Amino acid sequence: MKTDKSEPERKNLPASEPASVETAPVSNFIRDIVKDDLATNKWDGRVVTRFPPEPNGYLHIGHAKSICLNFGIAAEHNGTTHLRFDDTNPSKEDVEYTEAIKRDVRWLGFDWGDKLFHASDYFGKFYDFAVQLINDGKAYVDDLSADEIREHRGTLKDPGRESPHRNRPIAENLDLFHRMRAGEFPDGSRVLRAKIDMSSGNVNLRDPVIYRIKHEAHHMTGDQWCIYPMYDYAHCVSDSIERITHSICTLEFEDHRPLYDWYLDQLGVYHPQQIEFARLNLTYTLMSKRKLLALVEEGVVSGWDDPRMPTLAGLRRRGYTPESIRDFCERIGVAKRDSVVSVALLEHCLREDLNKRAPRVMAVLRPLRLVIDNYPEGQTEEFDAVNNPEDPSGGTRKIPFSRVIYIERDDFNETPPKGFFRLAPGKEVRLKHAYYVTCQNIVKDDKTGEVTEVHCTYDPESRGGGTPDGRVIKGTLHWVSAEHAIDAEVRLYDHLFAKEDPEEGEDFRQNLTPNSLETLTDCKVEPSLAKAAAGDRYQFLRHRYFCVDSGDSKPGHPVFNRTVSLRDTWAKVQKSQK
């Protein structure tokens, strides 16, 4: 993969505060449970959590919430957090994903130390425990087909029926299970099931499958196994083996908790507490891994790290900072009620962080030539420009100025609407860091009528941006000297989905924003950007925040991704005038 070094990224950004002191932790019910447990010494003073992704896709912002929660709670109490790959289904999983997941967790700012595990590390133990269940008469081999098992399971309202194989002698179960493992039976021909209660109101307890046969190679264990354990069984036993204290998962697993508890109780082993919280939903954001995969596979986006994706890899490439994501995860809180957080909050967290850290720079996205008629031809001078008014230690840089410059097309209007205080015929504006200029006349294209050039005069007295007479100039424009400008490509991203709820309607694809990527190839940026490196973040003055693309940017041809816009009061005013 292209870029992924949090190292170089860190280098040219001011050091960030460590996660622990960013903000005082907000109270939530899980923190309360942990605090209580510590007070009653339930776990001998230990706090051990785990983040258990399945390596079948990339991590997204929803996972970030879980990561921050698990690592955060442990860190607050001097505990540890395990990174454990829940890799019990070889048909869906891949090493590409495990590497991406590790990279993303690290980038977010968390460290699992030597606590890196895989459920597949425990395949041997899982097998032995299963044998124990059989020996205790708590599990049996079922010969029913998948369809038959479903049929026997009953419905939500009607109880299920017991399998005819349910009361097989222990010895026979043992023999069959050994032979399942030995590879004697084809996929789907038999399963190992827990013997619980076919009439339970909780469907999960109607003799759930423990092991299924899959003659498939596993990315960690190769072809050592042809039977693989199911999630419910593998997860609780893994937690037990690792002596997890608080096993935090999302709400949909609430119904599984009785099963989690059942396995551990029957096995008579160490028993962590499962706690469920509401997963993160964001407006305009698709959070389903399966559907995100579809976008990648169908080429709707350029990959898992496309800057429009809600994946951590995508957000990183877009220019998000790990600090802003952590701050966001802290601010949204943790509770049990289903909710949809406004994406505006995420963007706010980003802007707040970038405002403090991103150097200001001048870039003209849609250039319009401006000629200063009374400025000597061939003359060049330099101005000192503050890199970041929010950061006194940010220093200054030199910006070259000359007779012909580029300004933003939007910053000139031949027939200015009310309240427009940028450039217009006869009007005077300030060129940031430079001089005041007054528009004297314009040049238009004969055919299209489009303004192709603006002619101005400058006031030599206004050097630096002020005049002795102290006259008030409301409009300040950014600009780039034509002969010194660097050509750049700029990619403007919009929300991938036009609907607040991307899942609305029959097919989420119908809710895609028609043009969520607009590429501008004729941009002019100030020469200091020649040294911009992949991942560097800037504020293009008066525009928004941009990040040097880590995939396609090259030394002679920088490519910038729009990270997030600046607040735009003028746009708001215009909107309200309509």
Added chain:
RNA sequence: UGGGGCGUCGUCAAGCGGUAAGACACGGGCCUUUGGAGCCCGCAUUCCCAGGUUCGAAUCCUGGCGCCCCAGCCA
């Protein structure tokens, strides 16, 4: 009465029997060499509804109503 969970501002969310935090969004003002940032002010007499207990209820009890999840050999 299939089982499980949840209902506090537009959106998140504190609150744990003592009289509704905070954030985002929104509206108004100040300030400004970014229409940025910053600063100030405003924004739930009321907590899904109805009863009850109590000197006192968002918090406890009872009964409704609404929303979410579950019938993979996925996780």
